[in-house]
Amino acid sequence: MGIVFRWLLRLAVGLVVLIVLAVGLVYYLASRSLPNYNQTVEVVGLEAPVEIVRDNANVPHIFGGSDGDVFFGLGYAHAQDRLWQMTILRRTAQGRLSEILGTRTVSYDRLLRRLDLYRLAVQSLEDQDAATQQALSAYAAGVNARLAEINREALGRGAPEMFLFNAPIAPWSPADSLAIVKLMALRLTGQVGEEVLRARVALMLNDPARLMDILPDAPGTGVAALPEYASLFPDAPRYTATVPRSDDPLSPVAPRGLAGASNTWTAAPSRSASGGTLLANDPHLPLSAPSIWYLARLELAGGGVIGGTIPGVPVVLTGRSARLGWGLTSSHLDDQDVFIEQLNPDNPEEYLTPEGYKTFESRPSIIKIKDAPPITLTLRWTDNGPVLPGSDFDLGAVTPPGHVASLSWTALSPDDTSVSAAIALMGAGTVQEAIAIAERFLAPSQNLSLVDQDTIAMKLIGTVPKRDPSHQTQGRMPSQGWLAENLWQGRMPYAQNPEFVSPRGGILGNTNNKVVDRPFPNHISFNWGDTQRVTRWQRLMQSRQVHTRDSFIEAQLDTVSVTARTLLPLIGADLWFTGEAAPEGTPQRQRQIALSLLADWNGQMNEHLPEPLIYAAWVRALQDRLIRDELGPLADEFTRVSPLFIERVYRDVEGAAVWCDVRNSAPKETCTDMARLALDDALIWIGETYGTALESLRWGDAHQARQDHEVLSEVPVLRYFVNIRQSTSGGDNTLLRGATSGRGPEPFQNVHGAGYRGVYDFADPDSSVFITSTGQSGHFLSRYYDDLAQLWRRGEYIPMSLDEGLARAASVGVTILTPQEK
Incomplete structure (x- = not known):
């Protein structure tokens, strides 16, 4: 017995030793790719030495003898900290994810190959101005210098993920940066999805007048009535099933309602307590670990520039110089149109045009797939744009037999000079100069907010x-691609893009709200991103005669939901404090407790309160009850609450209260009935998910910021190291926007928000501040992987200074790049 025990003990000790050795080996290999920020490196491609000074938040301050050398330094810094992220962005744009990730990403590669974004980026390279071509080449050389160092010094393949998804990393090229900008344009637009959804709903509804209830226009002057989609395409498959939606963070297409968003506001000197202009900006994108944003300061020949960059692109997209500040919000421009193309019944390789049948432009494309046979696609283009299959964007649900769908989109341009405009903008000194430069920006369309020392402005940029x-269909639904009146006729003059300069009130801003009300075809969009947050923004801006940096920060972090304050009195009008007292533990008692809590609530979507969760679950259940019998399975497309729809129903706008009656039931349900039933639904779900003690609920438990690694988020054990989850305040319709997923067992997770926040004060520029949602490093073993995340969650910021002395005084390292001797 003793011998057996001794051998078992030896085996156990041996096993523990092996595990420790294995863990140690894995840690050693993974840690080899941690950057050394204190070193001197000889590199190829520099004209003179470059210094990369990293302040105490690991923000690189890059100094060089020329602009080209500074961009070289930025490429090197990006590759030090975000090489895996850059690799994934490039492969996504190229349609080559499946080479390393296998069958999981085949559908994404198919879409990107059909859109041909990378080939268009290569073609547009020659259209960039000389300064931009130099910047792109220098940046690429900086990335490649880091790759050469990784290979030369055996630095763990550059990122831990490279051990799991082993594939050679091709040298970076200037076209790669252009392709990433086009990829961002795809992620920031959702117009094609809205067109298809509107057509599908139009096919499903018995009463066409109800279309404007469930898909309402932003408040303002109405638009002319649209034709019924069934009259345009009588053979469209009315009941085609929805293609299952994916929450995969690798998807290049954002879910409905989660494409572009953002906040920005500016104050003129007359409305600033300090006497200088103010600008606040917080772009909203899908949350991830690491964040898409990377903070950097570039010391260019025209002066220092500091702000948010996207790894892979040599541009400060939102930030400031000593003379100019700029911020971005999604314009929600209607930049895409779907065309239904009629095939020649005698030759399916031809499609109908206004001049007759024409042959598709086509060519093969091979997708290589890890651990699976390759796939050959036939890419086809019409005069309107690339042909997309029915599986993309649910196009099959609105495409009749004998037809295919094609896409027109402003980003599908082979002479896209957007990056040239963005690089030139960093050198602009005045608002008017910046507006003139931005004419070269094509896509993605944005509202560009600007401040110089005296002037504030906002200009819609993009084609x-x-x-x-x-x-x-006015571009609101797919249209017949063979009719000349439906086809695009070029671009509108840049001068006609909405522009606001030095308004009398001294305040400008945008929360993705409707900015102009022009009749078609001079409109900007029918699908605006916000009708709610702007109301709260107006209140906060007008509640003060003058503003400060801190009041702008306060507005960025505001958690009051105007939507809750509007909807609750409507849907609960006949329920508040009614009925007899109910026994403890009964559904009626739970309903009374919930209504009592909501009656005393001020609409603050605070993470520590129970009321936001009760309210959010109630209106979500209510919307589903209102639309489920009308739309059937198509109701699954409306997973996030539409406040305008519920308001129309409960105010009975143009007869919208008819949604409250369940068509398939004998009784006639009232809106009060639906509100009560939906509240009971919500309380049952809350009880099963979070418990029945309503007073003890926390919104933050449901509204966790889901900042997940895009590839490793579901890998056992590793997910605890690479994912960042945090309890957060805010919601879909608050200025502190934390948009919810609306899907799955955790529908209120915060998945889309301000990955970057910045506030710039031009009375004292070095008092400006900024923050990102994770940290500078993409390496999960780095102390800088999530060091900014807690500051971001608490609404704190770090200094945004161009003072070189401050950067050096608190630096965590200085990297010196020197030209390699020949």
């Missing part, structure tokens, strides 16, 4: 398609 006034 606005020119449409015929007699367009069949």
Whole structure:
């Protein structure tokens, strides 16, 4: 017995030793790719030495003898900290994810190959101005210098993920940066999805007048009635099933309602307590670990520039110089149109045009797939754009037999000079100079907010398609691609893009709200991103005669939901404090407790309160009850609450209260009935998920910021190291926007928000501040992987200074790049 025990003990000790050795080996290999920020490196491609000074938040301050050398340094710094992220962005744009990730990403590669974004980026390289071509080449050389160092010094393949998804990393090229900008344009637009959804709903509804309830326009002057989609395409498959939605963070297409968003506001000196201009900006994108944003300061020949960059692109996209500040919000421009193309019944390789049948442009494309046979696609283009299959964007649900769908989109340009405009903007000194430069920006369309020392402005930038006034659907639904009146007729003049300069009130801002109300075809969009947050923003801006940096920060972090304050009195009007007292533990008692809590609530979506969770679950259940019998499975497309829809129903706007009656039931349900039933639904779900003690609920338990690694988020054990989860305040309709997923067992997770926040004060520029949602490093073993995340969650910021002395005084390292001797 003793011998057996001794051998078992030896085996156990041996096993523990092996595990320790294995863990140690894994840690050693993974840690080899941790950057050394205190070193001197000889590199190829520099004209003179470059210094990369990293302040105490690991923000690189890059100094060089020329602009080209500074961009070289930025490429090197990006590759030090975010090489895996850059690799994934490039492969996504190229349609080559499946080479390393296998069958999981085949559908994404198919879409990107059909859109041909990378080939268009290569073609547009020659259209960039000389300064931009130099910047792109220098940046690529900096990335490649880091790759050479990794290979030379055996630095763990550059990132831990490279051990799991082993594939050679091709040298970076200037076109790669252009392709990433086009990829961002895809992620920031959702117009094609809205067109298809509107057509599908139009096919499903018995009463066409109800279309404007469930898909309402932003408040303002109405638009002319649209034709019924069934009259345009009588053979469209009315009941085609929805393609299952994916919450995969690798998807290049954002879920409905989670494409572009953002906040920005500016104050003129007359409305600033300090006497200088103010600008606040917080772009909203999918949350991830690491964040898409990377903070950097570039000391260019025209002066220092500091702000948020995207790894892979040599541009400060939102930030400031000593003379100019700029911020971005999604404009929600209608920049995409779907065309239904009629095939020649005698030759399916031809499609109908206004001049007759024409042959598709086509060519093969091979997708290589890890651990699976390759796939050959036939890429086809019409005069309107690339042909997309029915599986993309649910196009099959609105495409009749004998037809295919094609896409027109402003980003599908082979002479896209957007990056040239963005690089030139960093050198602009005045608002007017910046507006003139931005004319070269094509896509993604944005509202560009600007401040210099004296002036504030906002200009919509990006190509606005020119449409015929007699367009069949006004671009709101797919249209017949063989009719001349439906086709794009070039671009609208840049001068006609909405522009606001030095308004009398001294305040400008945008929360993705409707900015102009122009009749078609001079409109900007029918699908605006916000009708709610702007109301709260107006209140906060007008509640003060003058503003400060801190009041702008306060507005960025505001958690009051105007939506809750509006909807609760409507849906609960006949429920508040009614009925007899109910026994403890009964559904009626739970309902009374919930209503009592909500009656005393001020609409603050605070993470520590129970009321936000009760409210959010109630309106979500209510919307589902209102639309489920009308739309059937298509109701699954409306997973996030539409406040305008519920308001229309409960105010009975143009007869919208008809949604409250369940068509398939004998009784006639009232809106009060639906509100009560939905509240009971919500309380049952809350009880099963979070417990029945309503007073003890926390919104933050449901509204966790889901900052997950895009590839390793579901890998056992590793997910605890690479994912960042935090309890957060805010919600879908608060200025502190934390948009919820609306799907799955955790529908209120915070998945889309301000990955970057910045506030710039031009009375004292070095008092400006900024923050990102994770940290500078993409290496999960780095102390800088999540060091900014807690500051971001608490609403704190770090200094945004161009003072070189401050950067050096608190630096965590200085990297010196020197030209390699020949």
